[in-house]
Amino acid sequence: MNNNMLKTYKVIGDIRSQVNKADTIEDALKASLRIITSECGVQYAVVWYFNELDKLLHPYYWLAPTDFTSRTHAPKDGDIGKCFSTGESVRRLQYKKGQDVFTDMALVGVNIGAMLCIPLSVDDKAVGVLQMISTGEINAETADVCEILALMMAMDIAEAPQFQKAAENPETVMKVRGVKRSFLRGTVTSQVLKGVNLDVYDGEFLVLLGESGCGKSTLLNILGGMDEADEGFVEFMGKDITHASDEEMTMFRRKNIGFIFQSYNLMPNLTARQNLDLIGELVDDPMDADEVLDMVGLLSRANSYPSQLSGGQQQRISIARALIKKPKLIFADEPTAALDYTTSIEVLKVLEKIIHTGTTMVMVTHNEEITRMADRVVRMRNGQVYEVTVNRHPVHAEELVW
Numbered sequence: 001m002n003n004n005m006l007k008t009y010k011v012i013g014d015i016r017s018q019v020n021k022a023d024t025i026e027d028a029l030k031a032s033l034r035i036i037t038s039e040c041g042v043q044y045a046v047v048w049y050f051n052e053l054d055k056l057l058h059p060y061y062w063l064a065p066t067d068f069t070s071r072t073h074a075p076k077d078g079d080i081g082k083c084f085s086t087g088e089s090v091r092r093l094q095y096k097k098g099q100d101v102f103t104d105m106a107l108v109g110v111n112i113g114a115m116l117c118i119p120l121s122v123d124d125k126a127v128g129v130l131q132m133i134s135t136g137e138i139n140a141e142t143a144d145v146c147e148i149l150a151l152m153m154a155m156d157i158a159e160a161p162q163f164q165k166a167a168e169n170p171e172t173v174m175k176v177r178g179v180k181r182s183f184l185r186g187t188v189t190s191q192v193l194k195g196v197n198l199d200v201y202d203g204e205f206l207v208l209l210g211e212s213g214c215g216k217s218t219l220l221n222i223l224g225g226m227d228e229a230d231e232g233f234v235e236f237m238g239k240d241i242t243h244a245s246d247e248e249m250t251m252f253r254r255k256n257i258g259f260i261f262q263s264y265n266l267m268p269n270l271t272a273r274q275n276l277d278l279i280g281e282l283v284d285d286p287m288d289a290d291e292v293l294d295m296v297g298l299l300s301r302a303n304s305y306p307s308q309l310s311g312g313q314q315q316r317i318s319i320a321r322a323l324i325k326k327p328k329l330i331f332a333d334e335p336t337a338a339l340d341y342t343t344s345i346e347v348l349k350v351l352e353k354i355i356h357t358g359t360t361m362v363m364v365t366h367n368e369e370i371t372r373m374a375d376r377v378v379r380m381r382n383g384q385v386y387e388v389t390v391n392r393h394p395v396h397a398e399e400l401v402w
Ligand SMILES: Nc1ncnc2c1ncn2[C@@H]1O[C@H](COP(=O)(O)OP(=O)(O)OP(=O)(O)O)[C@@H](O)[C@H]1O
Pocket: 183, 184, 185, 192, 210, 211, 212, 213, 214, 215, 216, 217, 218, 219
């Protein structure tokens, strides 16, 4: 038996004894990964689990000088045990410096030399990935040790409570696939949405970020039934609304969708309560106007006209107007962009209250700080979604500072 093999057995033995001692799965993982990172020349390790529902890899545990809590990523070739392009099974994948797979890891803040990804499989079903990162190289012995560790930990990961929690069915309210949209400007067609894929889950607060002009409002308008996709489809509660008639679309918007805009769009010649009644009359079972006004903290201003209200107050009325219909979904496009910090927080507190009543909300913002309030953060770039992150611990509006 050569030295390398002896070392491999020793490391495996150490890991097994640590795993036997551990009380919890996390302790076992921590101990195992610590042994590997101290013995085998890899510095960082991340254990990901694959969520069947959003088809994303979620970080389960990591040893790295950065917080992975809210990082998720779409599995790439091999990440979950199959090579997507060829369909072949993958035992392990090793990347070397120079290959274009380290973008995610750049946030670790180190110069990465090599990366090893090993699918975690139980009964041929991929449940996650063990990712090892080295600032130098990863030799074959280390890769073998990691592969054995992956075999040992796959079962634990499959049974981990966090994994099972994520496997609870969040109901998808809206499903967006391959949505494209172009506009004709003069004689030039510009493609604004280039194939957007997105799910909106029941009761969640989803924040959508992206540079100016990347297509956020265009997407929101399509989701809200105010505009139509050229290609792809949008489903609302399992029903394809892409090809609905104008009349069906109007009914869909009226019944299910509340919109909040940056500019409040209130009727200037109507009082706050009249602005609400106008919308309440459109639906069968509206909320009571006074109740909604109370909810946004403006019952005492029911008889004021928009011009008699501050910007923040007008925005709260426009939130009340979206709410009075009891919509399934609220879309808010930069609702605080025109407001100062204190007023923005007031408005966000009202939105938070609404989210806690179970209303699903999608909000577009430029303000990175607001993402801390979200359940999920979706980032768009150049007409596509490129990153979705999950916040396990969203903060309250009043904790935000900018
Ligand atoms: N109806 C339209 N006709 C022509 N061009 C449009 C139309 N709507 C949007 N666009 C163009 O599509 C691009 C994306 O616009 P969109 O409003 O979706 O961006 P955005 O991400 O919301 O930007 P911002 O953060 O500035 O609000 C822009 O270049 C815009 O000029």
